[in-house]
Amino acid sequence: MKATKTILSVLIVLLVGATFGSDIASAAGINPVAFVGGTGVLGLLIGGSLNGALPMAINITSVYAGEVLDTLLVRATTANELVDGGHIHMEPNIQKKFTIPRLKVGKMLQKRKEQPTEEDSKGDFNVTEKYLEPQDVMAFTTFNPRSFEKFWRPFQPTGNLVFRELPPEAQNKMLAEMAKVVNFELGNEFINGVKGDAEGEYFDGILTRISADGDVLTVDTAAAITEVNIITALKAVVAKIPKALKKANVKPKVKLFMSVTNAEMYDYVLTEKPYKGMDYTGMNPERFKGYKIVPLADWPDDVIVAAYANTEMDSNFWAGVDYVDDAEVIQIDKLTNAGEKYFFKMLLKADTNIVFGEDIVLWDGRAV
CATH class of the missing domain: 3.90.1690 (phage-related protein like fold)
Incomplete structure (x- = not known):
């Protein structure tokens, strides 16, 4: 007896969903066919879905069956690992060009001389640039x-x-x-x-x-x-x-x-x-x-x-x-x-x- 009542209840729900689903969907601004086939009780039972491939930058694929989690879940990606990991120096506020000066010094030690002259100079400072x-x-x-x-x-x-x-x-x-x-x-x-x-x-x-x-x-x-x-x-x-x-x-x-x-x-x-x-x-x-x-x-x-x-x-x-x-x-x-x-x-x-x-x-x- 209980089984019979359960079956009758399901049939009534399906009938109501099929009868009023279109009106409810139209009032909500949803395609009635999509509502009955994809989001109503009948749609849930037959596994209907609503797929939106939009002709713009946003592509939406949805199996909408009522309210959803009120947050968009996004896929995790790696970030800028050189910057985030502290492996690179960031120089800000460069609108056109920035010069990185490089200084290299040659060897300078030599034997002692009582009166060194210009010719005795040893070693040099080489300044080069990168950009x-x-x-x-x-x-x-x-x-x-x-x-x-x-x-x-x-x-x-x-x-x-x-x-x-x-x-x-x-x-x-x-x-x-x-x-x-x-x-x-x-x-x-x-x-x-x-x-x-x-x-x-x-x-x-x-x-x-x-x-x-x-x-x-x-x-x-x-x-x-x-x-x-x-x-x-x-x-x-x-x-x-x-x-x-x-x-x-x-x-x-x-x-x-x-x-x-x-x-x-x-x-x-x-x-x-x-x-x-x-x-x-x-x-x-x-x-x-x-x-x-x-x-x-x-x-x-x-x-x-x-x-x-x-x-x-x-x-x-x-x-x-x-x-x-x-x-x-x-x-x-x-x-x-x-x-x-x-x-x-x-x-x-x-x-x-x-x-x-x-x-x-x-x-x-x-x-x-």
Whole structure:
């Protein structure tokens, strides 16, 4: 008897949903077919869905079945790891060009002379320059606030039709996500960027500068890195580090940069050494002979760089920007006065460079 009553109850609910669903949906501004098939009780039972692929910058895919969590969940990404990790000096307020002066002093000691003359002068001061020339970069995308009006209630636009706009919560979430994605892209450009005329070629990244500098100390035996040779590769890189950078007061700021994949290889090698490393439940310290290993998500495989890198003026890695927070300043406004679309726009300038190539060691096994 109870089973019969349950079945009758379900049938009545389905009938009511089919009869009144269209009217309810129309009043709410939702496609009646989508309401009955995708969001009513019948839609829930048959697994209906509502997919919106919009002809603009916003693409929405939704299985709307009533109220949703009142926060947009966004996918986590890596950020600008060189900056966030404190591995590069940032020089702000560069609108056009910034000069990095480099001073090198020659040997000066000599035998004592009672009356030294001009000809006895030994040693010299060599001043050379490197430059930061921040290049213009833009992020720009458009959207229509009304694209949200048939989806989630917390993000439906408000106000009269002609002035309709997204709630502040939705705008803030989209702005924050845009800033995060731009920061992520800049992180890759700070490492691998190449200056050029084509789209996607903005400025030279740190690794591009290192590869092009003839003074950089390269390891001639470099090859693709595997678990078999990664210890050998690290030994070869450390062996080439200048003695001045091996002093106790300097060594903590000399870092070994490598890809996440190669850093994991090193960790597994240590783990598999009996009585030496951690077991498989833990991570080994990211260090090699006292030098800190820095795994970077955007760093290419088979490349190891040893460099004196920090946020101070004596860092060997430099970046120049117009303003440090340009990547977080976003303009939002109507695309045209008479139109319904809005735009997000961000302008920034950036460039990178290295200071002393002779103080950098490079293992590059990509071309081998």
